[in-house]
Amino acid sequence: MRITCPFCGERELGEFTYLGDAKPQRPVADAGEEAVYDYVYLRDNVAGVMSEHWYHSGGCRAWLKVTRNTLTHEISAVEPAAGAGAAKVGA
């Protein structure tokens, strides 16, 4: 698997760090326990095309949104996703 970083070009997988499914949105601070449980623990665990966040840790250190098929590892799109990591942890 190779990922084409929009800033650096096609690079090998070892340069990238995986965050996971891009779909879950961090609940607002006063959301109930149920919403937080859902966000932290439950997953769609998609078998097929999935949008996900990767970090180009061994390259330009940009957050990326990668559209990838989990059944085949085929990557159909890569786009910048600035702030995706911070949004995940609510920073």
Added chain:
Amino acid sequence: MKYSIFSLARAALSGHKTWKPTWRDAAPKDRYDVVIIGGGGHGLATAWFLASEFGIRNVAVLEKGWIGSGNAGRNTTIIRSNYGLPGNTGFYELSMKLWETMEQDLNYNAMVSQRGVLNLYHSDAQRDAFARRGNTMRINGIDAELLDQAALRKMMPFLNFENARFPIQGGLLQRRGGTARHDAVVWGYAHAASELGVDIIQNCEVTGFVRDGNGKVTGVETSRGKIGAGKVGMAVAGSSSRVAAMAGLRLPIESHVLQAFVSEAIKPLLPNVMTFGAGHFYVSQSDKGGLVFGGDIDGYNSYAQRGNLPVVEDVCEGGMALIPMIGRVRLLRQWGGIMDMSMDGTPIIDMSPVEGLYINAGWCYGGFKATPGSGFVFAHLLARDQSHKEAARFRLDRFQRGAMIDEKGQGAQPNLH
């Protein structure tokens, strides 16, 4: 068919032409008391324990491919019970004890070999953590020995003790741990379950659940027609989310790929199963002579049953760091399996929120060693609607209750467990 020295002699004298299939390849009936989805080790073990221990013999095991074609035939065959957290310690020891009697119980040679499982440590802090885990094990009646470097040098003089980053100071050894022939475990449970009347149905993929007016599961839709069921248990680790989704459930699980490797056969080298956790590498030697080894999961969601090269490189580097001389050994094969990575690294064996559907899932990369224990406690749950005491903490709602069992302390980040 009963296997013994006499049956072997008889077959040998007749040119091995009298052997019968060891289990029955059944066609589906209209209805069963219990339907198990998944013909891997866990599903087949569950069926056997239902029939042998809990008196429920009208049981079917449905397998979408052939039995043992998933993770049961893709693991690195290690058995052990060296866990430190309440919930895990007792359960894995229950499983270990069942390994010790399995071959007699099933009348099948599963090549269970208690050659020992050794975890290496590289610092004073890690030694202390291992001493603590060893003490936890011993308090619970499980064997554990803390070995120093001198003991390891005697046992395996070829290790790279003076590694600059991770010098080997010693290890925690569980002598009762070891390996078992994974295919034979599948065939053994299939053999014994089939003898007791369990129907093993292959090429039968579950495509949906049949529900009554109250939402209770009363059967399954399959590629071989509708099959009614009093209860349905799923043991489909790797695909748990996909099967649960057919019943409208979302699980605290991600599917990830884990790779394993085997080298060409060499003369006897490794006396035990050895884990080099700091280097993300573990290894044992098969009876054929191949070094069987692996490391971490690839780290991204996958259902592809194959991995990528960064982990191949990482694992081989780990092997070279630990045993430099294996650089001369050629890699024979590599493959991947799909792991049910749960959010705390611990399995789920529980009733589901859907009546009539029972879940056995979330085994991460540790399902093989649990095969007999998992089968036993899942059969207990299916038969009695009550968790077995050694599986009482493997509940689906533990994440909501804050009662996680996080052996590695990684939090809800499945690709780190």
